[in-house]
Amino acid sequence: MSTLALSLDQLPLQRASALPAPTGVIRGSDIKQHYHPTLSGLIPLLGGYGLKRSVPYLVESSTSLALAMLAGASAAGAWSAIVGMPQLGTQAAAAMGIDLERLALVPDPGHRWLDVVAILCDALDVVLVRAPGQPRPADVGRISARLRGRGCTLIVLGQSWPGAYQRLTIGRSTWLGMGQNGHGHLAARHALVTASGKGAPHVEHLWLPAPDGTVRRYIGDASASSDRLRLVP
Secondary structure (H helix, E strand, O other), X not given: OOOOOOOHHHOOOEEOOOOOOOOOEEOOOHHHHOEEOEEHHHOOOOOOOOEEOOOEEEEEOOHHHHHHHHHHHHHOOOOEEEEOOOOOOHHHHHHOOOOHHHEEEEOOOHHHHHHHHHHHHHHOOEEEEEOOOOOOHHHHHHHHHHHHHHOXXXXXXXXXXXXXXXXXXXXXXXXXXXXXXXXXXXXXXXXEEEEEOOOOOEEEEEEOOOXXXXXXXXXXXXXXXXXXXXXXX
């Protein structure tokens, strides 16, 4: 890929409208220099502290999980961006708790998406990108250097990112809201989520999201006893 020729003010950024920040955010103290705050439900999955700064995460095939990972840091004041997700509505982002006042959108970065990600990692705290393809090792190394220099966290929604700090995958899911007659709407989901990286994989059973819109550990809530639709990926 050619040397970067874009600057931040040349990107097609869109400003999202402001909506209230969510509750349920863990705010760090001594660890804040190394971790972004995260939603409390994700704390065990992410190692007990939060979203680690200066590293990339890979999320496989789950937009809701990727948005949830961004939400805690955003609600705590982080500046963030979402790249390559033209179908994402701001209402969906806000419902996950993302602060739209501090969010930049690049819906269609084109074939230079890695250049766009590199520039944003220089300027912002957390960047979420839907990866349209396999990056070259040289590009991964270039972006990793920028993450370390700025303390930015990269969340990649895709199938591959060499050197990812953690890889998060969704296993069995159960959706709620559809009756036996097929009427209704999908209102909540609980799913098995596996985080793999250094050491043994860690598995959590999470609401993603819960009927009230939060992301938290699933412990067999009574509300899950009816109107369910089971999906096995």
